Amino acid sequence: MDSSKKTDEFYEKLKSQLYDTATWPSEYLYKFIVLSNTKGVKSIENIFDNLGAVITTNESKNGKYTSVSVNVRMKTPELVIEKYKEVAEKVEGVISL
Secondary structure (H helix, E strand, C coil), X not given: CCHHHHXXXXXXXXXXXXXXXXXXXXXXXXXXXXXXXXXXXXXXXXXXXXXXXXXXEEECCCCCEEEEEEEEEECCHHHHHHHHHHHXXXXXXXXXX
């Protein structure tokens, strides 16, 4: 199975789970990990700019990685997934949790 099909299946499953577990619009917590010495944190902040998101960061013990938590009110699961895809496309080396 190619990776794009696995990715599509993952997002379809996530969308279903989001509809099953929350009433929309709803608060959603995104979690990402980026290399600390890149522009990743700033890129994520820019992606969620003007959405009223609360963004917190935490650098790893050795300083190599930074975790980024984004708490934001989203209207639909489809919009949640759009943001995941936008981050994956625009932030090099990001890990989505």
